[in-house]
Amino acid sequence: MNLTDREIKIILVDDHKLVTQAYASMLNDVPGFIVTGQAYNGKEALILIENSPPDVVILDADMPVMTGAEALKIIHEKYPHIKVIILTMHKEMVYVSNFLINGAHAFLSKNCEMEELIKAIRTVIKEGYYFSSTVSKAIVSSTIKDSDFGEDYRQLRLTERETEVLKLICEDKTAEDIAVQLNISVSTIKFFKKNIYQKTNTNTVAGLVKYAIKNGLTYVD
Amino acid sequence: MNLTDREIKIILVDDHKLVTQAYASMLNDVPGFIVTGQAYNGKEALILIENSPPDVVILDADMPVMTGAEALKIIHEKYPHIKVIILTMHKEMVYVSNFLINGAHAFLSKNCEMEELIKAIRTVIKEGYYFSSTVSKAIVSSTIKDSDFGEDYRQLRLTERETEVLKLICEDKTAEDIAVQLNISVSTIKFFKKNIYQKTNTNTVAGLVKYAIKNGLTYVD
DNA sequence: AAAATACCTATCCGAAAGTATAGGTAAACT
DNA sequence: AGTTTACCTATACTTTCGGATAGGTATTTT
Numbered sequence: 001m002n003l004t005d006r007e008i009k010i011i012l013v014d015d016h017k018l019v020t021q022a023y024a025s026m027l028n029d030v031p032g033f034i035v036t037g038q039a040y041n042g043k044e045a046l047i048l049i050e051n052s053p054p055d056v057v058i059l060d061a062d063m064p065v066m067t068g069a070e071a072l073k074i075i076h077e078k079y080p081h082i083k084v085i086i087l088t089m090h091k092e093m094v095y096v097s098n099f100l101i102n103g104a105h106a107f108l109s110k111n112c113e114m115e116e117l118i119k120a121i122r123t124v125i126k127e128g129y130y131f132s133s134t135v136s137k138a139i140v141s142s143t144i145k146d147s148d149f150g151e152d153y154r155q156l157r158l159t160e161r162e163t164e165v166l167k168l169i170c171e172d173k174t175a176e177d178i179a180v181q182l183n184i185s186v187s188t189i190k191f192f193k194k195n196i197y198q199k200t201n202t203n204t205v206a207g208l209v210k211y212a213i214k215n216g217l218t219y220v221d
Numbered sequence: 222m223n224l225t226d227r228e229i230k231i232i233l234v235d236d237h238k239l240v241t242q243a244y245a246s247m248l249n250d251v252p253g254f255i256v257t258g259q260a261y262n263g264k265e266a267l268i269l270i271e272n273s274p275p276d277v278v279i280l281d282a283d284m285p286v287m288t289g290a291e292a293l294k295i296i297h298e299k300y301p302h303i304k305v306i307i308l309t310m311h312k313e314m315v316y317v318s319n320f321l322i323n324g325a326h327a328f329l330s331k332n333c334e335m336e337e338l339i340k341a342i343r344t345v346i347k348e349g350y351y352f353s354s355t356v357s358k359a360i361v362s363s364t365i366k367d368s369d370f371g372e373d374y375r376q377l378r379l380t381e382r383e384t385e386v387l388k389l390i391c392e393d394k395t396a397e398d399i400a401v402q403l404n405i406s407v408s409t410i411k412f413f414k415k416n417i418y419q420k421t422n423t424n425t426v427a428g429l430v431k432y433a434i435k436n437g438l439t440y441v442d
Numbered sequence: 443a444a445a446a447t448a449c450c451t452a453t454c455c456g457a458a459a460g461t462a463t464a465g466g467t468a469a470a471c472t
Numbered sequence: 473a474g475t476t477t478a479c480c481t482a483t484a485c486t487t488t489c490g491g492a493t494a495g496g497t498a499t500t501t502t
Contacts, residue, residue: 015332016310016331016332017332017333017335018244018308018331018333018334018335018338019331021334022240022244022246022247023239025250025335026242026243026246026247029246040332087239089237090441090442091442092442109239110238110240111237111239111261112239113238114238114239114246117239169425169427170427172423172425174424174425203393203395204390204394204395205425205427206390206392206393206426206429206430208427209427209430209431210391210393210430210441213434213441214441220435221311221435
């Protein structure tokens, strides 16, 4: 039996129950689709997937406990045949790239029409990938790996340590707090911060926090 | 004919199309409910309401163009008989209060169950208000006006000028930028900032930005 | 009309953050 | 093996920020 002949099994992951349930209601009304599970964070999602593997996982990018990015990475590594569609409310390029690198099969804005999500689900099953016109043209090339995004992209990527520092900044820590926690000098923190400012193209903490939110590094309850 | 005997007309407002459409799909499946309109920001919502007044408006608190708070205020002033249910992904007390003052009839987290939203819709129609157990006990008193929230609350409220400054801080402006824009000295900005820090119970810009997001003062695209 | 309150404005000073510069290590490239 | 590149660490110097304090105006209370 061909995959396109039977119902497509979908698992929904969004930290807002109401939204997840609404998606389920919407997608279950579509012939050929069946929502086999709903999870409210990445960890729950992994358990669901383990117990009853779906064809498609629809994953919210912005989640607190385990972020969409983290969940995606694990899903992609453990179950490479499962298609993952990322839903997000943001629309920054760096952000999109990070998900593509980690194996997303589609990337959709929450601003899209219901029809586009439905189309995306069918397309990732049939063709492996789906990208909306806005996203696709700019980014997608043959193989999805870091260098495909070019020099500019690499320059923009935050190093592990930088990411760590940025996260802590967003958690209300002062430079000194961070220095203590990381066991390095305050001056070092400043150096990281400077680089982060450059890469994120900001010069205020406010900009940093917004960048972090957009990139799923931190979350506002 | 009694209001409870006919279909309850609902207008949905959420800046994410996909979410709005999902809500619509979910609520239209409920007997006695009919979604008569969907808007993607406050302005659109007001036009919809003008053209075909609903019984209930379900309003997302976090929207960019016209925030939920602003839209609520106008709706409540122009159409006091229309019930407004606020949906939010945040759960801070100050935040809730602001909406209650401006005439919200219910306040729900996006983490709630579908059943609770349905219950809330029925309850605001029948009894005028609905508050989930977590929210209600702490806050609601007989009349909803500023002083009902007590001294503490008043202390926490940001003044107009403070709010203005906070918004600009979140827009990546430095203290000097703000001073120039507002035609006052940098020192004055600092004074405002100090008060904002006190009232929001933070001491970093990161905390400020998060507070602003929670309170709908700024928005992360 | 006097007093109280809320809000906006401002200055001074010590503390923290940003800027410029540079050394060191480990991995990748040629 | 030697060079380049990426990343982490650090210091000295300058600017900006935050805390304490205080004066002024407009509105409300009594």
